[in-house]
Amino acid sequence: MKAFRKLPVEIQAVRWTGDNSKELQKFAATNFDSVSRPAQVFDRLHETWIAVVDGDWIIKGIQGEFYPIKHDVLMATYEGLCFLCGHPDNEHIRAAVGACRCGCDGPLDGP
Numbered sequence: 001m002k003a004f005r006k007l008p009v010e011i012q013a014v015r016w017t018g019d020n021s022k023e024l025q026k027f028a029a030t031n032f033d034s035v036s037r038p039a040q041v042f043d044r045l046h047e048t049w050i051a052v053v054d055g056d057w058i059i060k061g062i063q064g065e066f067y068p069i070k071h072d073v074l075m076a077t078y079e080g081l082c083f084l085c086g087h088p089d090n091e092h093i094r095a096a097v098g099a100c101r102c103g104c105d106g107p108l109d110g111p
Helices: 021-031 071-077 091-095
Strands: 012-015 039-043 048-052 057-060 066-069
Touching: 012 021, 021 039, 021 057, 039 066, 048 066, 057 071, 066 071
Parallel strands: none
Antiparallel strands: 012 057, 039 048, 057 066
């Protein structure tokens, strides 16, 4: 058996609230389906639709793939970043309000 450590890569993610279909369709285009219940995201690497429940984050991975991740798993494996300066700031994910602690007044969300 071999051990591996996840490389530090930046990803983009949008949290599914059950009410933000337009935001997710803008983010994931045809890879997101909110008409079905539960909502679904298409994982092109595995060529399958995956159910998404309220509170899940939809990640755009390093190869352009989309997949859901539970909030607690996201918090355990990723660090929040200020959208403006890239400063690490997990409060951006936890609180989803406020500005970057480095003082840049960067927004929590991108364009």
